[in-house]
Amino acid sequence: MDKQHQIAIIGGGIAGLTAAFYLQKEATERSLPLTIRLIEASSHIGGKIETLRTQGMVMETGPDSFLERKTSAKQLAIDLGLEQDLIRNNTGQAYILHDFKLHPIPEGSVMGIPTRLTPFVKTGLFSSAGKMRAAGDLVLSRGVRNGDISVGAFFRRRLGDEVVDRLIEPLLSGIYAGSLDHLSLEATFPQFAEMEKKHRSLILGMRKSRPQSTTGRTKGQFLTLKNGLLSFAEEIEAKLPVSSVLKNSPVRQVEVTEAGYRLHIDGRESFNVDAVILATPFKQASQLLPQITWSLPPNDLPATSVATVLLAYDEQQVPLKVDGTGFVVPRGEDTTITACTWTHRKWPHTVPKGKGLIRCYVGRSGDEAIVEEPDEVIVAQVQKDLKRILSIDGSPEFTLVTRWPLGMPQYTVGHVEWEKHVHEEIAPLPGLFLAGASYGGVGIPDCIDQGKQAVQNTLHFLSLQ
Numbered sequence: 001m002d003k004q005h006q007i008a009i010i011g012g013g014i015a016g017l018t019a020a021f022y023l024q025k026e027a028t029e030r031s032l033p034l035t036i037r038l039i040e041a042s043s044h045i046g047g048k049i050e051t052l053r054t055q056g057m058v059m060e061t062g063p064d065s066f067l068e069r070k071t072s073a074k075q076l077a078i079d080l081g082l083e084q085d086l087i088r089n090n091t092g093q094a095y096i097l098h099d100f101k102l103h104p105i106p107e108g109s110v111m112g113i114p115t116r117l118t119p120f121v122k123t124g125l126f127s128s129a130g131k132m133r134a135a136g137d138l139v140l141s142r143g144v145r146n147g148d149i150s151v152g153a154f155f156r157r158r159l160g161d162e163v164v165d166r167l168i169e170p171l172l173s174g175i176y177a178g179s180l181d182h183l184s185l186e187a188t189f190p191q192f193a194e195m196e197k198k199h200r201s202l203i204l205g206m207r208k209s210r211p212q213s214t215t216g217r218t219k220g221q222f223l224t225l226k227n228g229l230l231s232f233a234e235e236i237e238a239k240l241p242v243s244s245v246l247k248n249s250p251v252r253q254v255e256v257t258e259a260g261y262r263l264h265i266d267g268r269e270s271f272n273v274d275a276v277i278l279a280t281p282f283k284q285a286s287q288l289l290p291q292i293t294w295s296l297p298p299n300d301l302p303a304t305s306v307a308t309v310l311l312a313y314d315e316q317q318v319p320l321k322v323d324g325t326g327f328v329v330p331r332g333e334d335t336t337i338t339a340c341t342w343t344h345r346k347w348p349h350t351v352p353k354g355k356g357l358i359r360c361y362v363g364r365s366g367d368e369a370i371v372e373e374p375d376e377v378i379v380a381q382v383q384k385d386l387k388r389i390l391s392i393d394g395s396p397e398f399t400l401v402t403r404w405p406l407g408m409p410q411y412t413v414g415h416v417e418w419e420k421h422v423h424e425e426i427a428p429l430p431g432l433f434l435a436g437a438s439y440g441g442v443g444i445p446d447c448i449d450q451g452k453q454a455v456q457n458t459l460h461f462l463s464l465q
Contacts, residue, residue: 004033006273012040013047015435016279018451021236041250051228056352061402065222070445080235089220095327112168115207130162152180170328177304177408178365187415275431282438295421298414303406305371306363310400317394318356336381375401
């Protein structure tokens with residue numbers, strides 16, 4: 001790699017930021033002749049990661065944490081020098097709403113799969129018939145499948161409709177704001193298919209694979225940063241050359257040239273690059289390269305629009321009568337809220353002493369109209385739900401509604417095969433790589449993994465020049 005190479009990263013979400021950081025890190029540590037430009041259409045880098053810091057509170061309007069077991073996000077924090085800022089969530093009882101009553105998730109349930117008999121038998125969340133049907137997993141044979149199936153179809157066969165609708169669906173589908181009966185098993189939860197293949201029974205398999213119980217309080221599985229997840233974006237931007245970050249710069253077209261690519265950007269002069277990492281949603285990426293005949297996502301189910309609603313109170317006005325950190329809501333319940341986190345309990349470092357912060361979620365696949373309503377309508381509906389469910393009747397000191405129009409891509413049945421086709425379709429264009437939530441996972445660690453893979457692909461490509 002002798003000549004100076006120009007690399008463009010289009011999209012300033014966490015996937016694009018990760019690619020920019022690790023490319024710059026490689027260039028610095030190995031003295032590689034790389035010039036990197038991170039190009040973002042808006043004035044904000046970080047994508048769906050947004051942190052509001054006001055009145056002594058640290059409030060997330062997008063994701064609020066990441067799973068520690070997916071190690072890339074924690075490693076990024078370490079590589080950025082933010083290891084001392086990592087904070088683990090407080091644990092506590094989580095609940096499922098059923099008939100406007102909060103039912104504790106049965107002890108021993110792992111992602112909705114029961115591993116202990118007594119708590120499952122005693123719960124009022126299911127009928128006797130529903131419990132008997134779920135127990136059928138213990139004797140049911142392995143499923144015979146030819147190709148991908150929906151998450152719903154898989155779990156309904158193993159555990160029955162009642163357990164799926166009242167427990168598994170609100171726990172799992174909340175990650176994607178989608179419907180289990182459309183989500184791809186292969187793309188979202190392939191570990192369950194492997195568990196069935198290995199152990200036959202999900203209940204037996206989960207009992208054998210889950211960590212052994214220990215005495216004392218369970219350690220939280222999620223991490224965040226002391227000053228909010230936006231610290232990722234802020235720290236990466238601080239480590240990049242000032243001239244390499246182009247905000248308010250919508251890319252109109254990526255033109256293929258004999259020597260590489262020419263980028264046409266609103267309000268800026270066009271320029272040439274040797275390699276491009278497209279870290280935008282698939283729809284935007286496909287519009288930048290109209291010469292490619294792109295495969296459409298399976299079922300062409302549009303991304304889901306969601307919104308988060310933050311409500312800050314004096315803590316005395318938040319009379320939580322149950323111990324815990326929040327609840328999720330099955331589709332069948334008559335609520336606007338799809339989930340609710342008691343942030344001052346789950347992340348006490350984010351609020352001043354004596355304050356309460358409630359974070360609610362609205363909108364999911366097939367039920368998105370509420371997201372389009374004015375802020376005051378959304379807040380009123382959320383307050384109505386909180387009054388019925390938690391007896392919270394006071395007026396919040398302030399509220400904040402944040403919308404994510406078409407913000408949650410839907411990994412429908414056939415997604416993995418579609419992703420494979422998309423990468424094959426860009427293969428004839430050397431030096432062009434894809435990353436982001438449209439493809440290999442929607443969580444922060446998944447997007448970081450894709451950004452890092454794009455870095456390795458780019459460096460490999462340039463090493464051959």
